[in-house]
Amino acid sequence: MSASSTTRRATRTSAYLVDRVMTGVIRLTALFLIVLLAAVVLRLLVAGWPELNLRFITSAPKSVEAGGGIAPFLFNSIYILVLSLLISGPIGLAAGIYMAEFAPPGRITNAVSVAIETLATLPSIVVGLFGLLLFVQQTHWGFTRLGGALALTVINLPYAVRIAEDSIRSLPTALREGSLGIGATRWQTVYRVLVPAALPNLITGLILISGRAFGEAAALLYTAGGSAETRHFFNLNPFAPGATMAVALFNLRQDASVPDSPLISDGIAAVLVLGVLIFNLSARFLGRAVVRRVSGT
Amino acid sequence: MSAVSTPGIDALPETKIEVRNLNFFYGDFLALKDVSLAVPEKQITAIIGPSGCGKSTFIRVFNRMYDLVPSTRVEGHILFDGEDIVGRKVDVVGLRQRVGMVFQRPNPFPMSIYDNVAYGPRILGWKQNLDEIVETSLRKAALWDEVKDRLKRSALGLSGGQQQRLVIARVLAVEPEVILMDEPASALDPVATLKIEELARDLKENYTIVIVTHNMQQAARASDYTAFFMMAPERYGELVETGRTVDIFNRPQNKLTEDYITGRFG
Numbered sequence: 001m002s003a004s005s006t007t008r009r010a011t012r013t014s015a016y017l018v019d020r021v022m023t024g025v026i027r028l029t030a031l032f033l034i035v036l037l038a039a040v041v042l043r044l045l046v047a048g049w050p051e052l053n054l055r056f057i058t059s060a061p062k063s064v065e066a067g068g069g070i071a072p073f074l075f076n077s078i079y080i081l082v083l084s085l086l087i088s089g090p091i092g093l094a095a096g097i098y099m100a101e102f103a104p105p106g107r108i109t110n111a112v113s114v115a116i117e118t119l120a121t122l123p124s125i126v127v128g129l130f131g132l133l134l135f136v137q138q139t140h141w142g143f144t145r146l147g148g149a150l151a152l153t154v155i156n157l158p159y160a161v162r163i164a165e166d167s168i169r170s171l172p173t174a175l176r177e178g179s180l181g182i183g184a185t186r187w188q189t190v191y192r193v194l195v196p197a198a199l200p201n202l203i204t205g206l207i208l209i210s211g212r213a214f215g216e217a218a219a220l221l222y223t224a225g226g227s228a229e230t231r232h233f234f235n236l237n238p239f240a241p242g243a244t245m246a247v248a249l250f251n252l253r254q255d256a257s258v259p260d261s262p263l264i265s266d267g268i269a270a271v272l273v274l275g276v277l278i279f280n281l282s283a284r285f286l287g288r289a290v291v292r293r294v295s296g297t
Numbered sequence: 298m299s300a301v302s303t304p305g306i307d308a309l310p311e312t313k314i315e316v317r318n319l320n321f322f323y324g325d326f327l328a329l330k331d332v333s334l335a336v337p338e339k340q341i342t343a344i345i346g347p348s349g350c351g352k353s354t355f356i357r358v359f360n361r362m363y364d365l366v367p368s369t370r371v372e373g374h375i376l377f378d379g380e381d382i383v384g385r386k387v388d389v390v391g392l393r394q395r396v397g398m399v400f401q402r403p404n405p406f407p408m409s410i411y412d413n414v415a416y417g418p419r420i421l422g423w424k425q426n427l428d429e430i431v432e433t434s435l436r437k438a439a440l441w442d443e444v445k446d447r448l449k450r451s452a453l454g455l456s457g458g459q460q461q462r463l464v465i466a467r468v469l470a471v472e473p474e475v476i477l478m479d480e481p482a483s484a485l486d487p488v489a490t491l492k493i494e495e496l497a498r499d500l501k502e503n504y505t506i507v508i509v510t511h512n513m514q515q516a517a518r519a520s521d522y523t524a525f526f527m528m529a530p531e532r533y534g535e536l537v538e539t540g541r542t543v544d545i546f547n548r549p550q551n552k553l554t555e556d557y558i559t560g561r562f563g
Contacts, residue, residue, distance in 0.1 A: 010457045105367070172404070174400060174402060175404060175406060177362065177365070177398070177404065178400070178404040178405075178406065178464065178467070179399060179416070180358065180362075180365065180393065180475075181362065181397065181398040181400075181468075182393060182397055182416070182417045182419075182467065182470075182471050183390050183391065183392075183393040183394025183395075183417065183420070183421065183471060184390070184416075184420045185390050185420075192416070192419075192420065193406050193416075196407070196408065197406070197407050208492075223448070225560055242431070266362060283390035295545055
């Protein structure tokens with residue numbers, strides 16, 4: 001009996017040891033993520049540091065000599081992103097609401113689900129090629145900001161639908177019951193109770209999508225084109241070509257006519273990283289602020 | 298069988314809702330079998346019984362809340378002011394305005410106290426006297442004095458008991474005739490529970506109330522009529538006995554009822 005209790009205690013001791021070791025291992029992997037992010041961000045920021053100034057982001061690029069800026073590329077990045085969100089936001093919300101609240105379980109709903117997943121996993125260069133065929137050649141528009149925005153929408157949309165669907169679906173059933181239980185229709189319940197209640201998550205999701213789309217290059221390369229209006233870049237014509245920062249970065253590393261192309265591409269990379277950081281941090285901050293406003297606590 | 302039909306001392310109240318031979322199915326599973334019950338007008342009817350006997354399912358037939366659950370089915374008749382509310386042709390949205398419901402957990406919307414109460418009138422398109430409707434409803438729900446200075450603040454900042462009274466005010470604002478309460482005090486402390494019971498007693502002046510409770514003292518204290526449900530050996534819920542609360546608790550006709558209310562099982 002005392003022998004068996006000794007073995008038991010030994011087993012317990014080794015279980016404690018394994019517990020401690022495994023806790024350490026998984027903690028290390030989590031730490032590794034932070035280190036990885038810090039390495040990427042710091043490396044790019046350090047490389048691009050000399051160019052991180054107001055002149056760089058507010059002046060036009062030069063064609064042959066050094067010292068150009070990236071203003072039109074930055075403007076195009078934001079312009080195409082906003083245009084694309086204006087399209088994918090409402091469609092994504094509507095489709096997400098349908099999937100969360102109205103879709104009857106069955107074949108059509110499953111088909112929509114599979115379509116969303118497949119769209120989300122399409123390689124973006126393939127979406128770019130599709131955009132080239134449809135929004136550039138078929139329409140005879142040539143390279144345009146609108147074409148770029150539409151291609152970007154193909155990439156955004158599945159994420160927008162999923163985020164809207166998840167945000168609405170995860171709301172407590174009690175909210176639906178409370179609204180339907182006093183004679184509200186399903187649609188009244190959706191737009192007066194569920195969408196406002198889901199707003200914090202919807203906003204957070206939209207910003208996270210933006211961060212992802214802000215740096216998209218492959219889908220825009222063949223649709224918005226590699227050139228940018230350098231003199232009157234601040235116009236809002238959707239049918240002008242519009243190289244974004246990510247596309248310009250790609251081009252600068254391919255074949256560049258300016259002597260300082262490595263420096264400029266490092267600068268662009270730093271601006272892109274900063275942009276994405278800002279998107280992600282503001283998503284957290286705004287989401288929390290909206291929650292506080294809504295719950296009033 | 299039912300005490301409602303035995304001659305009483307007072308005149309018997311009118312029947313507001315009459316359930317006739319109701320069967321309720323979840324898919325192929327029979328959850329309630331052959332339930333017949335008269336709900337008297339402007340009285341409090343308590344539905345009691347052990348867990349799993351179908352109390353909560355039963356209360357949801359009065360406002361068709363079961364429509365939200367896929368593959369539920371009802372057989373039989375439910376006459377609301379003489380009109381059958383079973384079947385496809387019923388205006389369910391309109392019915393739910395007349396038969397309001399309060400749930401186990403308070404479910405205020407994440408908006409201001411005022412907007413919570415004004416929600417119903419707004420969706421019904423009642424644009425006039427909103428302030429008045431809100432104040433009257435909050436007064437009827439015995440919450441006005443506690444919230445009158447912070448109507449624009451979020452409802453989520455209220456205590457659980459206050460939230461439950463707010464939800465009752467939200468229901469009252471659409472001028473229902475019947476109020477269903479599904480264990481409305483189960484998430485509340487004893488003081489808040491007594492307040493809800495007191496409130497229910499005040500409200501029966503003007504409303505017909507059906508309250509599900511697992512708490513027998515609550516049924517005995519707060520209700521006029523009691524219906525006792527139990528799970529049959531075949532696992533469907535059935536109505537064992539119904540009548541005036543005083544009779545059910547003092548002179549139960551059925552041995553099962555007696556065992557349950559004396560705490561011998563449940």
